[in-house]
Amino acid sequence: MARIVLENITKKFGKVVALDGVSLQIEDGEFVVLLGPSGSGKTTLMYLIAGIYKPTAGRILFDDRDVTFLPPKERNVGLVFQNWALYPHMKVFENIAFPLTLKKFDKKTIFERVHQVASMLKIDALLERYPWQLSGGQQQRVAIARALVKQPQILLFDEPLSNLDALLRISVRTELKRLQKDLKITSVYVTHDQAEALAIADRIAVINNGKLVQVGTPEEIYNKPQHTFVASFIGNPPTNLLKAKFDGTQLLIEGKPVRAPKNFLDWIAGKKIVLGFRPEKGLLLERAIEEAVCIEVQVYEIESMGREQIITVSVEQTMVKILRPSEERFFISQKLFLCVELKNLMLFNENGEALVLKDPLS
Numbered sequence: 001m002a003r004i005v006l007e008n009i010t011k012k013f014g015k016v017v018a019l020d021g022v023s024l025q026i027e028d029g030e031f032v033v034l035l036g037p038s039g040s041g042k043t044t045l046m047y048l049i050a051g052i053y054k055p056t057a058g059r060i061l062f063d064d065r066d067v068t069f070l071p072p073k074e075r076n077v078g079l080v081f082q083n084w085a086l087y088p089h090m091k092v093f094e095n096i097a098f099p100l101t102l103k104k105f106d107k108k109t110i111f112e113r114v115h116q117v118a119s120m121l122k123i124d125a126l127l128e129r130y131p132w133q134l135s136g137g138q139q140q141r142v143a144i145a146r147a148l149v150k151q152p153q154i155l156l157f158d159e160p161l162s163n164l165d166a167l168l169r170i171s172v173r174t175e176l177k178r179l180q181k182d183l184k185i186t187s188v189y190v191t192h193d194q195a196e197a198l199a200i201a202d203r204i205a206v207i208n209n210g211k212l213v214q215v216g217t218p219e220e221i222y223n224k225p226q227h228t229f230v231a232s233f234i235g236n237p238p239t240n241l242l243k244a245k246f247d248g249t250q251l252l253i254e255g256k257p258v259r260a261p262k263n264f265l266d267w268i269a270g271k272k273i274v275l276g277f278r279p280e281k282g283l284l285l286e287r288a289i290e291e292a293v294c295i296e297v298q299v300y301e302i303e304s305m306g307r308e309q310i311i312t313v314s315v316e317q318t319m320v321k322i323l324r325p326s327e328e329r330f331f332i333s334q335k336l337f338l339c340v341e342l343k344n345l346m347l348f349n350e351n352g353e354a355l356v357l358k359d360p361l362s
């Protein structure tokens with residue numbers, strides 16, 4: 001186990017700035033997910049932790065040891081990749097043993113260590129099989145066992161579930177989370193799948209364009225996004241974002257006059273802001289209510305999701321998605337009020353940064 005400290009890391013590939021001044025501390029035994037869109041710098045950051053890349057600037061510490069320029073083999077890090085690349089001609093035992101065989105460990109140690117990790121991962125009954133005789137989930141356990149057999153102090157996962165079908169992903173990620181908690185190994189996990197990140201992380205580090213945008217628990221990232229980028233990247237459907245301003249006499253949302261409580265109107269006076277709210281926080285009502293911001297909308301489309309339905313409504317030219325229980329009845333072109341209670345509103349400035357409020361809306 002180890003604590004990982006990334007200090008002001010910059011990584012350039014020629015003129016491309018893949019990472020730009022990233023600082024992050026990952027605690028002993030913590031499970032941190034690096035989440036961001038394609039090309040945001042997640043893999044680069046993970047390779048820097050592994051020692052595969054060297055930073056252009058900044059320092060990396062494992063506990064208090066400066067490892068910035070140490071090669072991978074001196075870092076004691078286990079890697080689990082996207083395609084687990086088990087050797088097809090080797091049995092599970094040999095696959096797991098491979099890193100030790102390479103390092104010329106003696107047979108007795110290899111036997112003991114392979115059996116130890118295999119029993120920990122509950123794959124001891126599979127040691128004599130070939131990879132093609134295993135399910136996807138079992139193959140993944142073998143890949144993790146192979147990473148663990150070196151007794152690493154840190155485990156790194158690079159989109160390890162992306163080759164699995166949707167159902168298997170969900171069951172394997174549950175197992176992975178449980179396993180990480182049992183092993184208590186500091187783990188860093190790269191994904192662009194926000195649902196996966198919310199499900200497994202102790203903390204999520206959201207990266208965009210080589211910069212850390214926000215680091216927090218799944219609850220913080222979901223409920224208190226610090227930037228419109230985080231609000232719109234996370235959640236399915238994502239957070240609705242609407243432009244709002246007070247024109248001196250009335251509140252306009254996407255240019256449309258709306259009703260809002262007086263304390264909200266007082267607060268917004270003179271400001272141009274972006275209003276955000278989660279799809280499940282939008283109410284679709286026949287009449288506007290006093291204690292909420294209410295906009296007249298028209299139903300554009302209805303999609304059933306089984307337990308819930310997604311109602312897409314139009315606010316002028318902007319489409320807004322609302323999640324409602326499937327028992328509620330709506331019809332296309334229906335005119336309604338979309339109401340969001342003040343406590344469920346997220347507020348951002350024009351640059352997309354969350355506005356820090358001293359509870360002006362209570």
Ligand code: ATP
Pocket residue numbers: 013016017018036037038039040041042043044045192
């Ligand atoms: P993905 O989810 O698509 O794997 P990512 O978030 O992991 O994306 P990185 O692979 O870290 O992104 O890439 C970050 C940026 O650095 C991208 O613009 C990429 O094109 C660039 N980059 C990465 N590796 C190299 C390299 N070896 N040479 C040049 N540019 C690179």
